[in-house]
Amino acid sequence: MKRLAYIDWMRGLACLLMFQTHCYDSWLRPELHNSKLYKLSQLGGTLPAPLFIFLAGVSFALVTERLREKGMAHGAIARQTILRGAEIFGLGILFRVQEYALGYKWVPWTDLLRVDILNILGLSLMLMGVLCWFTAAPTISVARWRGIIAALAAAAVIALLTPPLWTTWRPKFLPWPLQTYINGLHTYNEPQHWLFPIFPWCAFAFAGLAIGFLVFSDFARRRESLFFGLIGLGGIAAILVSMLFDALPIRLYAVYDYWHSSPNFLLARCGVLLIILSLVYAWCKWGLAQKGFSPAIQLGQTSLLVYWVHIEFVYGRFSILPKHNCSVGKATAGLCLIFLAMLVLSIGRTRYKKEGVRVLRPAARPAAEPAT
Numbered sequence: 001m002k003r004l005a006y007i008d009w010m011r012g013l014a015c016l017l018m019f020q021t022h023c024y025d026s027w028l029r030p031e032l033h034n035s036k037l038y039k040l041s042q043l044g045g046t047l048p049a050p051l052f053i054f055l056a057g058v059s060f061a062l063v064t065e066r067l068r069e070k071g072m073a074h075g076a077i078a079r080q081t082i083l084r085g086a087e088i089f090g091l092g093i094l095f096r097v098q099e100y101a102l103g104y105k106w107v108p109w110t111d112l113l114r115v116d117i118l119n120i121l122g123l124s125l126m127l128m129g130v131l132c133w134f135t136a137a138p139t140i141s142v143a144r145w146r147g148i149i150a151a152l153a154a155a156a157v158i159a160l161l162t163p164p165l166w167t168t169w170r171p172k173f174l175p176w177p178l179q180t181y182i183n184g185l186h187t188y189n190e191p192q193h194w195l196f197p198i199f200p201w202c203a204f205a206f207a208g209l210a211i212g213f214l215v216f217s218d219f220a221r222r223r224e225s226l227f228f229g230l231i232g233l234g235g236i237a238a239i240l241v242s243m244l245f246d247a248l249p250i251r252l253y254a255v256y257d258y259w260h261s262s263p264n265f266l267l268a269r270c271g272v273l274l275i276i277l278s279l280v281y282a283w284c285k286w287g288l289a290q291k292g293f294s295p296a297i298q299l300g301q302t303s304l305l306v307y308w309v310h311i312e313f314v315y316g317r318f319s320i321l322p323k324h325n326c327s328v329g330k331a332t333a334g335l336c337l338i339f340l341a342m343l344v345l346s347i348g349r350t351r352y353k354k355e356g357v358r359v360l361r362p363a364a365r366p367a368a369e370p371a372t
Helices: 005-027 030-034 036-044 048-069 074-102 109-113 117-134 140-166 176-183 198-215 218-222 224-247 263-286 295-301 303-314 328-360
Strands: none
Touching (some): 005 036, 005 048, 005 328, 030 036, 048 140, 048 263, 074 303, 140 198, 198 224, 198 263
16 A cells, blocks of 8 residues: 555544544533533544554654665664654744744743653654664664564553652652653643653554564565454454453552553553554555545645644634634534644645655656767
8 A cells, every 4th residue: 555555544543533632622611521522522532642652653663664675774774763853852842832932921931841742752753763773683674573572672661660650759859841751740749641751652652663663574564464453453452451450459559540650551552553553454455545535644644734733723822713612513613624724734735745846856858869
């Protein structure tokens, strides 16, 4: 499938879930926050962030594998990928500066240092670049399997260290702008589950990195459909194992919070991501995902842009509807408008990019006249 359409479709799904979560959260009247629609909306809103970070890991593996196949040295690959991560991290800082500037006078200056999704995406890319540099090998296959083992180990370590770093092992010796990258403390007395610290969020990136490398394994290339079927079964198994561990009377941690910091919950969420990946692959290969124009694939190709822009028109100064003052119907109409506007923006960005490539591509030279 050209451009691995299932990755774009899955990223587009994350965009759609993100739109509806943000729109209903920003625009619905407070009394409607107890409605079933709002609760379902927020339940769907638990998926976009893990999806984006997980897919960043998958895409990182695909890029790394292709660069290796081209013969690029592992040091150059690490440098290129780490710089890309630094670029995303820088964009995250710029995004916070923009939000502070547009919300000046009612947004606290501490929001400039808030750990948001772009910050952790950038850090995840840099950490994965370091891991791939350490696991480099003379042959691509050996480097791939080293990367798979190291990525799974990194995800497990992050998951296991999250509960104590959120509770009994908090690095209180660090100033809060640094500690917040460890456990999401920010300026509060306790870690905040709505922020995106390294623990546990980077675990999703490393899990995606392992899956991305597995996509390039010999078995996956020979039996691709079977491979993604097994990925889905693995996701179901991960959820069942998570439930089993949660039911055990043994507790490893002094404070156990299943829904926010527990490794069991992170395992279950990874299982959900694997199931979604398997289903999206099937939809793109045998379903209607690639029959004609696909809004999901289109949005997935420009997910960073539509994330950046839609936030300001939903939560920011230029919100298209009055915040916390809308009925379900009015908020739903606003959601449809946001979706269409972001789709148009995405199409425009894609066409502009293609036009730029066409202009920059050297024109074909006419064939030389035969000598006489």
